[in-house]
Amino acid sequence: MMARKKTPALPLVSTLNMLEAAAEVADLSQQIKKHDLLYHQKDNPEISDAAYDALRRRLEEIETAFPDLATEDSPTRKVGAKPAAGFTKVKHTVPMLSLGNAFSEEDVTDFYERVQRFLSTQDIIDIIAEPKIDGLSCSLRFENRQLVQAATRGDGAEGEDVTQNVMTIAGIPHTLPSDAPNILEVRGEIYIDRHDFAALNVQQEKDGGKTFANPRNAAAGSIRQLDSTITAKRPLKFFGYALGEVSEDIADTQDGVRKKLGKWGFAVPIPTALCKSPQDMMQFHETVYGDRPDIPYDLDGIVYKVNDIALQKRLGFVSRAPRWAVAHKFPAEQAETVINDIIIQVGRTGTLTPVAELEPVNVGGVMVSRATLHNEDEVNRKDVRKGDHVIIQRAGDVIPQVVKSLPDKRKKGAKAFIFPETCPECGSAAVREEDEAATRCTGGLICPAQAVERLKHFVSRLAFDIEGLGDKIIRQFFADKIVTAPADIFRLAAHAETLKTQEGWGELSVKNLLDAIEARRTIALDRFIYALGIRQVGQATAKRLAQNYLNIDTLATQMRDAKTHDDEAVQELLAIEDIGPAVANDITAFFAAPHNQNVLADLLKEVTVEPYIPPDTSGSKVAGKTVVFTGKLVTMSRDEAKAQAESHGAKVAGSVSKKTDYVVVGEDAGSKLKKANDLGVTVLTEEEWHDLII
Ligand code: IVH
Numbered sequence: 001m002m003a004r005k006k007t008p009a010l011p012l013v014s015t016l017n018m019l020e021a022a023a024e025v026a027d028l029s030q031q032i033k034k035h036d037l038l039y040h041q042k043d044n045p046e047i048s049d050a051a052y053d054a055l056r057r058r059l060e061e062i063e064t065a066f067p068d069l070a071t072e073d074s075p076t077r078k079v080g081a082k083p084a085a086g087f088t089k090v091k092h093t094v095p096m097l098s099l100g101n102a103f104s105e106e107d108v109t110d111f112y113e114r115v116q117r118f119l120s121t122q123d124i125i126d127i128i129a130e131p132k133i134d135g136l137s138c139s140l141r142f143e144n145r146q147l148v149q150a151a152t153r154g155d156g157a158e159g160e161d162v163t164q165n166v167m168t169i170a171g172i173p174h175t176l177p178s179d180a181p182n183i184l185e186v187r188g189e190i191y192i193d194r195h196d197f198a199a200l201n202v203q204q205e206k207d208g209g210k211t212f213a214n215p216r217n218a219a220a221g222s223i224r225q226l227d228s229t230i231t232a233k234r235p236l237k238f239f240g241y242a243l244g245e246v247s248e249d250i251a252d253t254q255d256g257v258r259k260k261l262g263k264w265g266f267a268v269p270i271p272t273a274l275c276k277s278p279q280d281m282m283q284f285h286e287t288v289y290g291d292r293p294d295i296p297y298d299l300d301g302i303v304y305k306v307n308d309i310a311l312q313k314r315l316g317f318v319s320r321a322p323r324w325a326v327a328h329k330f331p332a333e334q335a336e337t338v339i340n341d342i343i344i345q346v347g348r349t350g351t352l353t354p355v356a357e358l359e360p361v362n363v364g365g366v367m368v369s370r371a372t373l374h375n376e377d378e379v380n381r382k383d384v385r386k387g388d389h390v391i392i393q394r395a396g397d398v399i400p401q402v403v404k405s406l407p408d409k410r411k412k413g414a415k416a417f418i419f420p421e422t423c424p425e426c427g428s429a430a431v432r433e434e435d436e437a438a439t440r441c442t443g444g445l446i447c448p449a450q451a452v453e454r455l456k457h458f459v460s461r462l463a464f465d466i467e468g469l470g471d472k473i474i475r476q477f478f479a480d481k482i483v484t485a486p487a488d489i490f491r492l493a494a495h496a497e498t499l500k501t502q503e504g505w506g507e508l509s510v511k512n513l514l515d516a517i518e519a520r521r522t523i524a525l526d527r528f529i530y531a532l533g534i535r536q537v538g539q540a541t542a543k544r545l546a547q548n549y550l551n552i553d554t555l556a557t558q559m560r561d562a563k564t565h566d567d568e569a570v571q572e573l574l575a576i577e578d579i580g581p582a583v584a585n586d587i588t589a590f591f592a593a594p595h596n597q598n599v600l601a602d603l604l605k606e607v608t609v610e611p612y613i614p615p616d617t618s619g620s621k622v623a624g625k626t627v628v629f630t631g632k633l634v635t636m637s638r639d640e641a642k643a644q645a646e647s648h649g650a651k652v653a654g655s656v657s658k659k660t661d662y663v664v665v666g667e668d669a670g671s672k673l674k675k676a677n678d679l680g681v682t683v684l685t686e687e688e689w690h691d692l693i694i
Contacts, residue, residue: 010146010175013061021066025074028059032075050141050149050163057164086226086467086516087160090151094244096139096187097156098320099132099303099327108285108304109278111326115306118315118323120637126307127275128254129284130241130268132327134298135191136220138166139244142184145176152223155462155539156320157524162223166190168232173265180264185244188266192219193296196235214365215298240266241303253307274307285328292330298365300395301329316643319540332395333364334403339388342373342417346425348453349535350441354379354417356390356402363394371400375437376419383407385414425449445595452478454533458486462539463531464520468513485599486531489517490606522608525552532600535586544576545587551611556600559591575653617649621692625661626651628676631669635686648693656681664689 016024032055038046056076063070070076102108115125139159141149150166151159166172169190176184192200197215204211212218222234240261243250251257258268271291273284285302292299306312306324315323341357354373361368371392373379384390384402389409394400419439423430428443441447455474459466466489477483482495492499492514499510523531529552530542537545549555562569562584573584590596617623627650629641636644641664642652656663656675663676664684676683684692 010058013058013065016062016065018066018069021062022069025059025062025066025069028055028062029071029075031055032059036075048143048148051143051146053163054146054148057167087162087224089154089158090149090161091158092139092151092154092156092244094185095156095320096137096153096159096244097317097322099325100321102326102328105278105282108281108326108328111304112278112281115311115315115324118637118639119311120633120635120640124276125311126253127281128258128272128305128307129275129281129302130258130270130272130305131288131295131299132301132303132329133189133191133239133241133269134216134300135189135239136216136223138162138188138190138223138238140166140172140186140188140238140240141244142176142180142186144182145178145180145184147172147174155465155527160224164228165223165225165231168228169236169238171267172238176264181246181248181250183245183247184250185246186240186261186266187242187244188238188240189269190219190223190236190238191215191297192222192235193237194298195296200235213367237297238267239269241269249309252309254305254309254312255307257309275304281328289330299330301327303327314640316647318643319543329395332393334391334393335361335363335368336389336391336406337361337368339384339386339390339402339405342379342384342386344420344424346423346441346447346449346453348450348457348533350423350443350447350450351438352420352423352430352441354419356384356392358390358392361392363392363400366394368392368394368400371402373402376432376439377437379417379419383416385410385416387411387414423447423449448478451484455483455486455489457533458531459489463527464489464523465527466520467516468509469516485602487599487602487606490521490603492517521606522610524610525550525555525612528552528607528609529555532590532596534590536583537587541578541583544578546612547614548572548576549612550614552604552609556591556597559588560597563588563592575651614649620648620650622662623649624651626653626659627662627664627689628653628656628660628672629664629666630656630672631666633664633666633686635690644693662689662692 011020013021032052035047035052035055059074060076063074063076100111102111112125112127116122119125137153139151139153140147141151147167148163149161150163152162153159167174192215194215197212197218200218201211212221218234219236222231222236225231241258243257250260255272255274258272262268271288273280275281275284281302281304288295288299288302304326306315312322312324317323338359339356340359343355343357345353345355347353353375356371356373358369358371371390373382373384382402382404384405387410388405388407390405391403392400393403421430422428423441423443426441426443426447426449428441428447430439430441432439441450443450445451452475455478456471458464459469459474469489474483477488477492482492483489496510496514499505500507524546526539526543526546529537529545530539545555549558558566558569558572562573570584570588573579573587574581579587591600622645627645629638629645629652633641645652653660656672656679658679660676660679660681662682662684663672664686665673666686673683675681
C-alpha cells in the first residue's frame with residue numbers, strides 16, 4: 001500500500017494571484033517531469049495514473065486561467081499524452097454492480113427471507129431503505145484525499161474516464177478531510193433536479209440547441225460532453241450511496257457510511273429509514289411513492305440494503321448484483337395511445353417479434369412510438385388489432401409494452417392480427433417449436449435480418465463496443481457487401497478510400513470510425529463470448545464460461561468435443577452454475593456448426609482475445625480444487641458455503657466423482673459420503689474445512 005501522506009486541500013484556481021499561480025506552475029511542472037521520467041524511462045512509477053492525471057489537469061487549469069504562465073516547454077504541451085477525441089477507458093478495481101429488482105410485496109418478503117436463509121438465521125435483519133435515483137451512476141476515486149478520477153459505470157468492469165467533466169459539478173468535494181482513508185471510491189448517481197431540467201430545456205430552446213426528453217437523458221448527455229466547459233454550465237448534482245475500493249473500512253453499517261459521506265461533504269439520498277421487517281419496507285416504499293411530487297428529483301423506486309457491513313461481506317454478490325441489496329421499483333408509468341400498425345421484427349436468433357407502431361405519446365417523460373407485443377400468444381391473448389386504442393407502459397429502461405387494448409373504442413371491421421407463416425425479411429418458413437412461445441425464421445444464414453442483427457449485437461456496448469457503427473451504417477455496409485461477417489469490420493481500412501467519397505462520410509468521420517475499430521482489436525474473453533451472440537448466452541453466462549474455460553481455444557475445442565462424443569466435456573459444461581441442458585445444447589451446437597467455426601477462425605485472425613485471469617488465490621489451499629458439500633451444514637447455509645469456497649478459488653460440484661478433491665459433510669450425510677469413501681476422496685467436517693480455508 002502507498003505511504004499515508006497528508007495532502008493539503010488545493011485552493012480554487014480562481015482564487016490564486018499571479019505569484020501563487022506561478023509558484024504552483026513551477027512546482028507542478030517539476031513534479032510532472034519527474035513522474036514522466038520515472039514512468040517512461042525508469043519504468044518505475046511512484047504514483048497512480050489517476051494521480052498523475054490530476055497533476056496534469058491542475059496545471060492545465062492554471063495555464064488556462066493564467067496564459068502568460070504557459071511556457072513553451074510546459075509538460076502540458078507534450079503531444080500524445082491526451083486522447084484527441086472520446087473518453088479513455090477506466091477499469092474498475094471493484095466492479096460496479098447493478099441491482100436485482102423487486103416489484104411486489106412478495107418479492108420484498110422473498111428478498112428478506114433469502115438474506116436470512118443465506119445467513120442461516122431467523123434473527124431480525126436491519127435494512128436501510130433509501131430512494132433509487134434516476135440518473136447515471138459514477139465512481140469517484142480519491143487518492144490521498146484528493147479527487148483523482150471519475151468514471152462512468154460502463155459494463156460494470158470498465159467505464160469511461162469523465163474526470164474533467166465531473167470536476168465541474170459544484171456539489172462534489174475535490175478534497176476530503178484527514179480522517180478519510182488513503183484510497184476511497186465513492187459511488188453514486190449524477191442527476192438533474194426536475195426544476196433545473198425544465199429551466200435547462202427552456203435555455204436550450206432559446207439557444208437553438210437540442211432539448212432533452214427527461215432529466216436522466218439530460219444528465220447523461222451533459223456528462224458525455226467532450227468539452228467540459230459545456231458540462232460546467234449544466235445543473236448537475238451528485239448523491240453518494242455506496243463504496244468501491246477502500247484502503248480501510250469507514251464504518252460498520254450502511255447507515256454509518258451514509259453519515260461519514262455526509263460529514264465529508266457528499267449529499268446522500270433522502271429520505272431514509274431503518275427497517276426491521278418486510279412490512280416496514282413496504283410502508284416506506286408506499287410513503288415515498290406518495291411523496292414523489294414533493295421530491296425535487298426523479299426516483300424510480302426504493303433501494304433496500306442490509307445495514308450491517310459485515311453481513312454485506314458475507315452475503316457477497318451473485319452474477320452482477322449484490323445479495324445484500326435490491327431495488328423495489330415504483331409501478332410502471334402508463335399512457336393511452338393508438339396503434340398505427342403492427343409489424344414483425346426479426347431478431348438475431350431468428351425470433352419473430354410483433355411490434356406495435358404507435359401514435360407517439362409521452363409516458364413518464366419519455367416519448368414512445370413503439371411497444372413490444374412479445375409473441376403470437378400475447379397478441380392473441382390481448383386481442384390487439386391495428387387501429388386499436390391501447391394502454392402502454394414503460395418501467396425503467398425496459399422496452400415499452402402494450403398492456404391491453406380498449407375494445408370499446410375499436411372501429412368496426414378492425415381485423416384480428418394474423419401471425420405470418422413466413423419470415424417477412426427472407427421469405428423462409430417461420431415455425432414454432434412445441435412448448436415454445438417464440439416463432440422462428442428457419443432461414444438461418446440466408447436471412448439478412450438475422451445477419452444484420454448479429455452484427456449489431458457484435459458491436460454493441462456490452463460486446464465489442466465500437467462507437468460509430470450504428471444500426472444505419474451496419475445496414476448500409478451489409479447491403480454494400482462491405483461487412484457481411486464480424487471479421488470484415490476489422491478489414492474496413494481497406495475500404496477507406498471508397499468510404500470517404502460516399503454521401504455522409506468524410507475524411508474525419510472515416511478516420512474516427514477506423515480508430516474506434518482499431519481500439520477494439522483486443523478484447524476480454526467474456527465480452528468476446530457474449531459478442532458471438534450464441535442463443536441464451538447473455539453477459540452472466542458468458543462470464544461463467546470465461547471463468548471456467550479461461551481461453552477461447554479451450555472453450556471452442558471443449559464445446560466441439562461435448563457435441564460429438566466426450567461425456568466428460570458435457571458434464572463439465574453442465575456443472576457450471578445456471579447452465580442447464582437447453583443452454584448447454586445451444587452452446588455446443590454453436591461451436592459445432594461448420595459455418596460458425598469458419599466465422600470464428602476468421603475473426604481470430606483479426607482480434608486478440610485476452611485469456612481470463614482468475615483472481616489471485618495463491619495463498620489459498622483450495623484454489624483449483626473441486627469440493628462437494630453434503631448433509632445439513634450447521635455453521636452456514638449451503639449457498640454461503642458455496643460462495644465462500646468459490647471466493648477461495650475452489651470449484652463447487654453437485655456430485656462426487658473421481659475428480660472431487662474434498663467432500664465436506666454436515667449432519668445426516670448419506671449417499672455422497674458413501675461414494676466419497678468408496679472412491680477414496682478426502683472427507684472433511686465443517687470445522688476441518690474452515691481450518692483449511694483460513
Ligand atoms: S446501491 C452494489 N443505491 O441503480 C450496489 N444504487 O439498478 C450499488 N441507483 O447501478 C448500488 N440509486 O446506478 C444504490 N440509492 C441507490 C441508488 C442506486 C440509484 C442505481 C445505481 C445502480 C442501479 C441499479
